Each structure stands twice: as structure tokens, then as C-alpha cells.
Amino acid sequence: MDEKAMVADALxxxxxxxxxxxDMIPQTEDKELKQCLKQIRNQCEMSQEKLxxxxxxxxxxxxxxxxxxxxxxxxxxxx
Numbered sequence: 001m002d003e004k005a006m007v008a009d010a011l012x013x014x015x016x017x018x019x020x021x022x023d024m025i026p027q028t029e030d031k032e033l034k035q036c037l038k039q040i041r042n043q044c045e046m047s048q049e050k051l052x053x054x055x056x057x058x059x060x061x062x063x064x065x066x067x068x069x070x071x072x073x074x075x076x077x078x079x
Contacts, residue, residue: 004060007051011061014048 021041028034055061067075 004058007055007058007060011048011051011055014044014051017044018048 018041021037021044025034025037025041028037052061056063
């Protein structure tokens with residue numbers, strides 16, 4: 001497995017974990033557990049940012065082009 005595939009797999013895994021925390025945190029009533037989950041989620045977000053930066057530096061990930069003002073206005077008008 002090459003480095004590009006490993007970085008992509010790691011990003012998919014971290015993004016899945018972030019979604020999992022996003023689902024769990026609001027459902028937790030225990031304040032200590034909720035705080036602990038938030039701390040773990042924050043660490044996970046920092047890892048995701050580092051992986052994303054590494055992928056961008058190596059051109060493994062190229063983000064989509066930014067939306068034009070016309071496209072933004074169109075979406076706003078729909079919503």
C-alpha cells in the first residue's frame with residue numbers, strides 16, 4: 001500500500017470517528033462523560049487537520065473549486 005492510500009484511509013477513519021462523536025455527545029446525559037467525549041473529539045479534529053495538511057502538501061487531496069457568488073445566491077434562494 002502506498003503513502004497516498006494510507007493517508008486517504010486514515011482520513012476516512014478519522015472522519016468516521018468525528019461523525020461518531022458528533023452522534024454520541026448530544027445523546028449523553030452524564031456531564032463527565034460528555035466532557036471526556038468532547039476532549040477526545042477535539043484531539044481527533046486536530047489529528048484530522050494534520051492529516052489533511054499532509055495530504056494537501058503532497059497533492060494527495062485537491063479540494064473542490066470554491067463556489068461562485070452566483071452559485072451561493074442560487075443555493076440561498078432555494079433554502
